[in-house]
Amino acid sequence: MTLALTDVTLTYPDGDTRLTALDRITLTVAPGEFAAVVGPSGSGKSTLLAVAATLLTPDRGSVVIAGRNTADLSRSARTRLRRDRIGIVFQQANLIPALTAAEQLEAVGHLRGDRPRAARTRARTLLDAVGLDAAKQRRRPHQLSGGERQRVNIARALFAEPAVLLVDEPTSALDHDRGARVVALLADVTAQHGTATVMVTHDIALLGRTDRVLTMADGRLEPALSGEPRTSRRASSGASASATCGTASNA
Amino acid sequence: MATASPPARLEPVPISPTEGATVFVALRDLRFAKGRFTLMGAVVALLTGLVLFLYGLTGGLAADSSSALAGLPARAVVFGGPAVSFTDSAIDAGQRAAWQAAADARPLGVSMTRLGTGAGGAASGTGSGGGRAASSVSVVGVDPALQPRATVGDNPRPGEVAVSAGVAAELGLHPGDPVTLGPARLTVSGITPDRSWGHAPTVWTDEPTWERIGGGAQPSALVVAGSGPAGKESAKALDAASHTRTVTLDASKSGIDGFSAEQGSLTLIQGFLFAISALVAGAFFTVWTVQRKADIAVLKAIGAGSGYLVRDALGQALALLLLGGAVGAAAGAVGGAVLKASGTPFTLDAATVAVPLSAMVVLGLAGAALAVRRIVAVDPLTALGAAR
Numbered sequence: 138m139t140l141a142l143t144d145v146t147l148t149y150p151d152g153d154t155r156l157t158a159l160d161r162i163t164l165t166v167a168p169g170e171f172a173a174v175v176g177p178s179g180s181g182k183s184t185l186l187a188v189a190a191t192l193l194t195p196d197r198g199s200v201v202i203a204g205r206n207t208a209d210l211s212r213s214a215r216t217r218l219r220r221d222r223i224g225i226v227f228q229q230a231n232l233i234p235a236l237t238a239a240e241q242l243e244a245v246g247h248l249r250g251d252r253p254r255a256a257r258t259r260a261r262t263l264l265d266a267v268g269l270d271a272a273k274q275r276r277r278p279h280q281l282s283g284g285e286r287q288r289v290n291i292a293r294a295l296f297a298e299p300a301v302l303l304v305d306e307p308t309s310a311l312d313h314d315r316g317a318r319v320v321a322l323l324a325d326v327t328a329q330h331g332t333a334t335v336m337v338t339h340d341i342a343l344l345g346r347t348d349r350v351l352t353m354a355d356g357r358l359e360p361a362l363s364g365e366p367r368t369s370r371r372a373s374s375g376a377s378a379s380a381t382c383g384t385a386s387n388a
Numbered sequence: 389m390a391t392a393s394p395p396a397r398l399e400p401v402p403i404s405p406t407e408g409a410t411v412f413v414a415l416r417d418l419r420f421a422k423g424r425f426t427l428m429g430a431v432v433a434l435l436t437g438l439v440l441f442l443y444g445l446t447g448g449l450a451a452d453s454s455s456a457l458a459g460l461p462a463r464a465v466v467f468g469g470p471a472v473s474f475t476d477s478a479i480d481a482g483q484r485a486a487w488q489a490a491a492d493a494r495p496l497g498v499s500m501t502r503l504g505t506g507a508g509g510a511a512s513g514t515g516s517g518g519g520r521a522a523s524s525v526s527v528v529g530v531d532p533a534l535q536p537r538a539t540v541g542d543n544p545r546p547g548e549v550a551v552s553a554g555v556a557a558e559l560g561l562h563p564g565d566p567v568t569l570g571p572a573r574l575t576v577s578g579i580t581p582d583r584s585w586g587h588a589p590t591v592w593t594d595e596p597t598w599e600r601i602g603g604g605a606q607p608s609a610l611v612v613a614g615s616g617p618a619g620k621e622s623a624k625a626l627d628a629a630s631h632t633r634t635v636t637l638d639a640s641k642s643g644i645d646g647f648s649a650e651q652g653s654l655t656l657i658q659g660f661l662f663a664i665s666a667l668v669a670g671a672f673f674t675v676w677t678v679q680r681k682a683d684i685a686v687l688k689a690i691g692a693g694s695g696y697l698v699r700d701a702l703g704q705a706l707a708l709l710l711l712g713g714a715v716g717a718a719a720g721a722v723g724g725a726v727l728k729a730s731g732t733p734f735t736l737d738a739a740t741v742a743v744p745l746s747a748m749v750v751l752g753l754a755g756a757a758l759a760v761r762r763i764v765a766v767d768p769l770t771a772l773g774a775a776r
Contacts, residue, residue, distance in 0.1 A: 183772055192689065192769045213693055220691020231686045231771055233413060235420035247412040248692050277420070293690070305772050 139300045139333035140166040145188060145198035158184045159195065160356040166333040168300070171324050173344050174337045176353035182337035185353065186303050189335060190225055191215040203300040220248055224294030224332065226304040226323070230286035232278040238264060238289045239274040245296040263292040267322060284315040288322065295326060302327065304336035308343055316343050411703030413687065417680075418704060425708060428672050432712030432752065433719065435665045439658060439744040440720030446654040447735030448728070449587075453650065454641045456526065456583040456590040460534050462611040464623070465640035466493060467633040472643040474498050478606040479632075486630040490622075492614035495607035497529035497598035500588055501570040503551070505559050521559050525551075526585035527569060529598020534613060536592075541578025543592070548577035550592040552584070569593075572601045586644055587733075609640075662751050670755030673705055677762045681770075688768035697763045705756035709749045717745045 145162040148155040158181050166172050176182050187193040188200060191207050200207045203222045207215060219225070232241050239260045246256025264274045267288040278286055287307055294302060304323060308316030320336075324346035327334040336347065344350050352359045418425050451458075457465075466487055467477040479495060487493040504522040528535075532543040535550065541563030544550045549569055551561055556579045561567065565576045569591065583590040599605055612634075623634045635643075642648045677684075684697055721741050728734040 187769055187772055190689070190772070192772065216688070216691055216693050219689065223691075225689055225771075227686065227689075227771060231682075233683050233686065235417045236413065240416060244412055244687070245690060248687075248690070248696065297691075 139168045139203055140164070140189060140335065141199075141201040142185075142189065143199045143201070145195045145200060147184060147188060147193060147195045157356050159188065162198070162356075162358055164335075164351070164358060166301075166335055168333055169328055169331045171327040171334045171336070171346065171348045173347040173350045174335060174353050174358070175339060175341055175344070175350060176337075178339070180353040181356040182339075182353050183305065184356075185358075186305055186335065186337050189301070190223055190303050191219055220245075221297055222300045224297065224299035224302045226287075226291050226294045226302065226307050226336075228306040229310055230278065230283075230290040232286055232289060232293075234278055237275050237277055238269060238281065238285075241278075241289055241293050242296045245293060249297060259296065260292075263295055264289065267292045267326075283310050284319065287311065287315075287319050291319070291322060291326065295330060295332075298330065299332055302330075302332040302334040304334060304338075306338055307336065308338065308340055313342065316340065320344075320346050411700050411707070413683075414700045414704030415707065418707060424676075429708055429712035429715070431668060431672075432665070432709055432748065433716030435661060435668070436713045436716030436744060436748045437720035437723070438716075439661050439665070439748065440717055440740060441723060442654060442658050442661065443744050444720075444724045444727075444734045444736055444740045445732075446651060446658070447740060448733030449654070450641075450647075450651055451735060452584050452587050452733035453647050454585065454644055456528050456585040457641060457644065458637070459536055459583055460496075460530070460611055460613075460637065462534065462613050462637050464612040464634050464636055465496075465643070466610040466612065466627075467635070467640075467643065468606075468609065469631070470633055472633060472635055472640065473645075474608045474640075474643045475645055477608050477643070479608070479610055480606060483630045483632050484607070484610065487610050487612075487626065487632070490626055491612050493610040493612050494531045494534065495529075495595045496609045496611050497527075497595055497602065497605065497607045498585060499527050499570075499598070499602055499605070499608075500586065501525065501527055501601070503549075503555065503559070503591060504568040505561065506566060506568070523555055523558055524588050525555060525569075526588040526590045527593060527598060527601060528585060528590050529593045529595040529601075529607070530611065531613075532592070532594055534611065536580045536583060538578030538580050541576070543580075544577040544594055544597070546594055546597055547574060548593070548597070549574045550578045550580050551576055552582045552589045552591065553579050554582045555589045555591060570601045571603070572597070586646070609643075611637075662747055665748055666751040666755035668755070669705065669709070669752035670759045673701070673756040673759035674762070677701065677760055681766050684763055684766045685768050685771040688766060689771040694764045698760055701760040701763060702753065702756060705753055705760070706749070709752040709756075713745045713748045713752075716748075717741050720744070 142162055142164045145159055146157065147159040148157050162185060174182050174185060184193065188195055191200070191202070202218060205218065207218065210218060233244065236244060239257065242260035242263060243253070243256045246259065261274065269285060269288055273281060273285060281289065307319050307323065311319060320343045323334060323336065326332070466479070467473070468479040468483055469477055471477065484495060502522045503525045535543050537543065538550050539553070541550070549567060555561065561576050563576050563578050567574055567576055574593070574597070580592060593601070595607060599607070626632070627634050687697060721736065724734050724736045724740065728736055
């Protein structure tokens with residue numbers, strides 16, 4: 138599996154006691170699979186994403202990304218892992234104000250030590266692919282709409298051809314239509330790039346394009362949403378959809 | 389949002405890792421936040437110009453105060469007492485004999501007086517007095533072999549005086565003209581390059597003539613021109629035995645009245661300006677780093693190491709300091725040239741430009757380095773959620 142969290146527990150100090158943010162989470166996501174995690178605020182969704190992104194280190198359990206156990210990695214090695222193997226789609230785009238849309242992606246290439254020309258070409262290709270035309274590629278974030286910023290955000294996350302794509306509430310700042318298009322785009326890029334994609338969201342109306350939906354409450358992953366089970370696109374495309382999540386399995 | 393057409397299948401693009409990453413985001417920040425960086429660049433330029441101006445003025449005043457002494461082909465100066473002071477020092481016959489027995493020590497006399505044109509005595513004011521004129525000068529009596537070579541005429545013999553070019557031009561003097569120097573009537577032997585002592589233009593006599601002008605005064609000091617006591621210990625022993633004080637030629641400049649106080653004050657002001665520069669750069673980049681915290685968190689979250697980000701920020705600081713400093717140095721150099729042309733003592737050479745500019749860049753970078761260390765503490769976790 139490209140992303141595998143096994144028995145992950147994370148606690149925070151809370152006065153004299155400790156608050157359990159993640160409680161024995163087990164989650165595996167296969168390449169090309171698009172998993173959604175839903176739950177109320179404070180349920181631990183963002184913490185789960187932070188652990189998967191190596192931004193937080195769990196108290197117990199293991200996090201394996203593209204075959205590498207992150208517990209064995211130094212801080213700088215985790216930084217390199219994020220740079221090369223993990224793409225993060227932020228909640229509010231989080232684009233750098235001084236950079237044009239294309240430069241947002243080229244910056245990732247610069248971090249990786251890519252040749253500027255190759256980085257420019259790749260940035261252009263990715264932005265074309267997410268539907269941002271050449272004129273808009275030269276615009277700065279404040280000159281783009283919310284949906285366009287999210288497209289740049291997604292393209293940036295894909296720049297390094299990540300094995301794992303972690304998506305943090307991508308539609309929270311968008312209306313329903315634009316949110317639906319962003320989720321559709323994420324589903325497409327997951328299929329095309331073969332990333333193991335985990336999206337946390339509170340918006341259950343936008344889950345039609347995901348392969349499976351997991352719910353989170355009080356730091357625990359629980360069985361899939363009640364309601365009509367959906368057919369897994371991964372299963373239909375022939376790829377493995379063998380995902381587990383604690384007591385939950387794909388519907 | 390654009391219509392969500394299915395994205396084209398991405399073709400793999402070969403990406404070749406290269407070494408030696410350069411500044412990326414920070415340089416684009418410079419382009420983006422033009423107003424902010426122009427303001428800071430202007431502050432750097434003004435500070436650099438001011439430091440350059442002071443540096444040139446310090447050098448110019450130092451030369452104006454001591455160029456006659458500094459130009460002597462001597463290694464050391466011997467004072468006739470414990471104090472390093474040309475005013476208070478007098479070399480007696482015993483001291484002179486002791487030193488001349490051990491070293492190539494030659495007497496040097498220095499005094500301030502007025503130089504008058506014609507044979508009738510100095511007039512009361514420059515350019516006044518019915519065709520006669522006078523000017524305040526420093527009279528240095530020393531072996532003519534140690535004096536600057538006359539460019540017109542000859543160096544002085546007994547009863548003669550060589551005048552600096554500026555004095556000659558001011559008073560219209562030529563070799564052979566009669567002049568009065570204090571109570572003495574002398575003849576101009578030649579014209580030397582401009583030198584000064586204690587901010588007064590220098591005229592040169594031999595040492596016996598200087599003694600005559602001073603009414604039999606003892607020489608102020610000895611200058612050790614060629615061979616001398618071998619090593620510091622020998623000089624110390626000779627000082628102890630003859631109650632003299634020997635210092636290097638450079639250190640003897642502090643024996644000129646007001647030299648140390650003047651140079652110390654100007655150097656202190658320069659020091660303050662350098663400290664202010666470092667603090668201003670530090671304050672600016674501290675605020676800038678705090679404002680960029682959210683961006684830094686995002687960059688860290690997507691894989692930027694702290695080292696990369698610190699280098700990026702320091703590259704930005706370097707670009708700003710170099711650009712602002714260069715503008716300030718250019719403006720300061722032009723201003724200095726104008727001042728120098730108007731007669732203000734001002735030294736303008738490569739060091740006058742390079743030293744203040746280099747110091748500004750180095751100290752500014754030091755201030756910036758203290759500020760951008762905050763980058764290390766930024767937590768990439770804050771890029772997640774709605775924290776921005």
